[in-house]
């Protein structure tokens with residue numbers, strides 16, 4: 001699993017003298033800095049467009065008339081697909097940059113908010129029929145507070161539909177990059 005530290009700095013500066021350290025080093029899990037490129041890849045890439053998103057939509061089934069929260073909605077491709085199928089969708093993401101792209105895709109009327117899983121969410125109790133959390137939970141080291149909060153905003157009997165990166169995918173990428181990783185450990189990771 002990949003650890004998430006939205007507010008922390010990346011652990012890359014070890015051994016670098018303070019004078020040589022970048023003024024503003026990259027943050028862990030900082031989607032603001034990769035928003036455009038990530039969104040482009042997500043739009044048409046094999047894993048997102050042909051495998052993960054169709055699987056999420058298949059799990060959701062007939063969503064017409066359902067009230068759905070897209071947690072970690074990114075630039076909003078799943079939000080858009082659910083809305084096209086007749087759901088009333090709200091979305092939030094920790095990255096303002098990703099939400100700006102979502103706003104462009106979904107329009108001014110879309111209910112989009114900056115918020116982070118793991119903290120309090122800006123929705124009333126028992127609001128949603130479903131929560132979709134597509135490729136976001138693996139950024140959390142501790143799932144407890146996030147799941148508690150999602151449970152609060154779900155109606156009784158509501159569904160949480162989620163996908164995560166397979167840990168072996170990340171382990172394999174690191175291995176190919178020449179890094180020795182512990183499959184079961186948690187890491188700070190910077191996407192570039």
Ligand SMILES: C[S@@+](CC[C@H](N)C(=O)[O-])C[C@H]1O[C@@H](n2cnc3c(N)ncnc32)[C@H](O)[C@@H]1O
Nearest residue numbers: 031072073074093094095116117134135136139
């Ligand atoms: C891999 S992208 C997936 C985006 C979108 N769910 C999709 O499937 O197209 C991960 C998203 O999770 C967001 N994210 C990461 N940690 C988060 C957190 N703690 N709370 C909310 N969003 C988070 C990132 O900003 C990014 O937009």
